[in-house]
Amino acid sequence: MAKIILILVSWVLPLALMAQSLSGTVTDKSTKESLISATVQLISSEGKSSYTSTDLNGFFQFKKLQPGTYTLQITYVGYKAYKEKLDLSTKQQRQVKIEMSEDARLLGEVSVQGRATRAEQKGDSLMYNAEAFQVMMGSSAEDLLAKMPGIVVEGGTIQAQGEQVQKVLVDGITDNETETSSFGKNNAYNVGADLMLRHRFLKEGRTLSLMLSGKMSNTDGDTYTDYLNTLYGLEISPATESYSQWKQTLNQQYSLRSNLNYTEKLTDNLQLQLGYKMSYTDSENDKKHIITLL
Structure with a gap:
């Protein structure tokens, strides 16, 4: 019976050590609002990088990580970059809460009294507030869309979260059907x-x-x-x-x-x-x- 127990332990321990995961949320430090489509990078001690982005709730997750030391980096348009070293050698499931601050250098001399909500989920539609994104005078609608996090405009097509956008609404009105x-x-x-x-x-x-x-x-x-x-x-x-x-x-x-x-x-x-x-x-x-x- 003792031999059987030793064999089971020898198999279970390596599997447990390899089942590391990292998850967390990214929010605005002042408003506590979730930051959507923030770029999250995880760098191992060997220099290998993994990427993901936050969802509509500001949540991100990395699964099946090898035990070791990692560097977590998060970037978001208009915010100071976040960087932290994490030790994932002991805890199997690590959860973090990240709060990011706006970068005053990007705001210039504009006095910010309050920040408008950038994105909001309603049903199966993702609504962006155009007033929350600054573009130069005379810019096109394509320039505005390119400023929005998680939006990619290329070759006349629009993608959000990796999926092709089927319809764009302006104040609830379609521009083309x-x-x-x-x-x-x-x-x-x-x-x-x-x-x-x-x-x-x-x-x-x-x-x-x-x-x-x-x-x-x-x-x-x-x-x-x-x-x-x-x-x-x-x-x-x-x-x-x-x-x-x-x-x-x-x-x-x-x-x-x-x-x-x-x-x-x-x-x-x-x-x-x-x-x-x-x-x-x-x-x-x-x-x-x-x-x-x-």
């Missing part, structure tokens, strides 16, 4: 044939065979799509534009394969076999797009 309706038809067929010829010579074990295989496929498709765009402005009535798109796809493919085999009996236990294979494929693709403005 698109409705689509489409229908299509496809015609396709495949035709194939195989031919095999075999000749046996008078000499035992000597044969000559030829196999031919052919295939033809054709795909012809048409797709019709109607688009209706509704453009909203803050001071004018909605404007609409519509257009239709016709897409035709033609795909043809031909293939031919041949296989030539020759066998010769050398001895009762030894046979010679020679083979030759050849294949040929030809394909054609044709795509047409026609757009008609209505």
Whole structure:
């Protein structure tokens, strides 16, 4: 029984030592408001870095950490960077509460009487307060979005928390809506044939065979799509534009394969076999797009 206990202990202790984790919350020191999408970096003593960001409650977590000493660094736009060394060699689950202070150097000579809420979660929508982000006069809406934490604007698309944004609202009003309706038809067929010829010579074990295989496929498709765009402005009535798109796809493919085999009996236990294979494929693709403005 003592041997069994020792074996169990020897297995359990290493697993327990490796099950380290670090979690915490990041808030504003003065208002106690959660800081959303703050960048959290954890650096091991060997210099290896891991990254994450805070969620809507300012929460972050690192799991399955090796025991050792780490450096925790947190950055957020308009705030002083936070840095702290943590010892994760003894406690399996470490929880920290981080309070960050605004950087007065970034505020300049502006007297701050109160700070507006930067983001608020309502249902499945994340609402940002544009007044809480400073941009230069004449800046575009894209410049404003790029200032918001957790928002990435690239190639005409907007991402929040790594997910693509489907709709942007300005004071609850969409700036663009698109409705689509489409229908299509496809015609396709495949035709194939195989031919095999075999000749046996008078000499035992000597044969000559030829196999031919052919295939033809054709795909012809048409797709019709109607688009209706509704453009909203803050001071004018909605404007609409519509257009239709016709897409035709033609795909043809031909293939031919041949296989030539020759066998010769050398001895009762030894046979010679020679083979030759050849294949040929030809394909054609044709795509047409026609757009008609209505």
